[in-house]
Amino acid sequence: MIPVASRIRGFTYAIRNIVAEARKVEASGVRVRYLNIGDPIPFGFHTPPHMVEAVARAVRDGHNGYAPSVGIPAAREAVTTECVNRGMPMTADRVVITSGTSEGIELALTALAEPGDEVLVPTPTYPLYTAVLAKIGARPVFYRTDPAHGWQPDVQHLRSLVSRRTKALVVIDPNNPTGATYPADTRKALLEIADTNNLPLLADEVYADLAFDGPVAAIASHNPDAPVITFSSLSKAYLAPGWRSGWLAVGTSDRLDDVLAGIKKLADGRLCSTGPMEHALVAALNGDRSHQATFRTALRQRAVLTHERLNAIEGITSVMPSAAFYAMPKVALPAGVADEDYVLALLRETGVLCVYGSGFGADPADGFFRVVFLANPAELSEIYDLIAGFTHDFLARRGR
Ligand SMILES: Cc1ncc(COP(=O)(O)O)c(C=O)c1O
Numbered sequence: 001m002i003p004v005a006s007r008i009r010g011f012t013y014a015i016r017n018i019v020a021e022a023r024k025v026e027a028s029g030v031r032v033r034y035l036n037i038g039d040p041i042p043f044g045f046h047t048p049p050h051m052v053e054a055v056a057r058a059v060r061d062g063h064n065g066y067a068p069s070v071g072i073p074a075a076r077e078a079v080t081t082e083c084v085n086r087g088m089p090m091t092a093d094r095v096v097i098t099s100g101t102s103e104g105i106e107l108a109l110t111a112l113a114e115p116g117d118e119v120l121v122p123t124p125t126y127p128l129y130t131a132v133l134a135k136i137g138a139r140p141v142f143y144r145t146d147p148a149h150g151w152q153p154d155v156q157h158l159r160s161l162v163s164r165r166t167k168a169l170v171v172i173d174p175n176n177p178t179g180a181t182y183p184a185d186t187r188k189a190l191l192e193i194a195d196t197n198n199l200p201l202l203a204d205e206v207y208a209d210l211a212f213d214g215p216v217a218a219i220a221s222h223n224p225d226a227p228v229i230t231f232s233s234l235s236k237a238y239l240a241p242g243w244r245s246g247w248l249a250v251g252t253s254d255r256l257d258d259v260l261a262g263i264k265k266l267a268d269g270r271l272c273s274t275g276p277m278e279h280a281l282v283a284a285l286n287g288d289r290s291h292q293a294t295f296r297t298a299l300r301q302r303a304v305l306t307h308e309r310l311n312a313i314e315g316i317t318s319v320m321p322s323a324a325f326y327a328m329p330k331v332a333l334p335a336g337v338a339d340e341d342y343v344l345a346l347l348r349e350t351g352v353l354c355v356y357g358s359g360f361g362a363d364p365a366d367g368f369f370r371v372v373f374l375a376n377p378a379e380l381s382e383i384y385d386l387i388a389g390f391t392h393d394f395l396a397r398r399g400r
Helices: 019-027 049-060 073-085 100-112 128-136 155-161 184-196 254-269 275-286 290-311 339-350 377-397
Strands: 095-098 118-123 139-146 166-172 201-204 228-233 246-250 369-372
Touching (some): 019 339, 049 275, 073 095, 073 246, 073 275, 095 100, 100 128, 100 166, 100 201, 100 228, 100 246, 118 128, 139 155, 155 184, 166 184, 184 201, 246 254, 339 377
Parallel strands (some): 118 139, 201 228
Antiparallel strands (some): 095 246, 228 246
16 A cells, blocks of 8 residues: 555544545435535525626636736735725735635645644634644644633633744634624734734634625724734635635735745745636626625524524524524533534434534534534425434433
């Protein structure tokens, strides 16, 4: 057998890893309901037609060569305007067009952390952060976010974790997997920690337009002098995840100038993001966004249904999300049972596929699991019936 590099062991991404198990269940004849991945397209939401037309036009007009590695000027300008409109001062030379938020995250972490360095990451977290850190050989240090306080970050705990080896602070707001948005005071406290410790705050703002009450301002708007790098994409609020089109923008603090140069150097090595989609990015950011209001309304309706139905199940508690399409309920598991045991049994017995909380860095004994609530309300209702019946039996069997 040809050996693979040891870093592969640490690179785990439960959201997709769990699909192998679902395929086996499907092969046995059970209908699987895929609530594992945050992709609105399979659930009947559509990419806005003017964006589709912009890609088609770009391809037809011959924009099929390599783009500049930082992105085409019009896309960088559109992102600059977007940042400024959200309250984050920006200039186009500090913007890099990326293959989704994911590539922005990878570029920034690679530019910032040496093997053995530490990066502050929320728990639960979006798992790409820990996966990329495993690849680099750097270490995630988890700060708590607390379901008893609407999944807000525990700022005291976070402060106590800063060390000489800390190289960055990751903030996901609005949050996946919890669906939380952070109030201004919390955001200011996070910025203050980054600012006073000279730590880049990596602001994952991919759900900023999907807060149910309307778009949220950039976190950097609360303190434009703090060292903030923001990330986003067309994947969620513009309903085009398969296009792999996104951006990062490095805050105007001159403390970030070397990091910006490092990111651009890395970006040169991968040539460019997908060229025709950069034209669609311009059409998206400069064009009609009315689809977002409709999408937010649909999401709020599903969030309320999810909240009511899950909390009605004995043994399950769930915090009301305020953004995106995720909820992170907790099932009161008996001692010795892990979240993965519950989720796999749910899959095998009902075909409902969720992701166990430990896939997001939660303690397996805490019984968290993530639900993606993009399905239509009638189907969600059926799914919650299945979860209710299963949970009742599972907890009775396991002697709770
Ligand atoms: C918090 C968060 N960041 C980044 C991503 C990756 O998004 P993209 O498709 O833009 O790479 C996701 C996708 O689910 C996400 O939830």
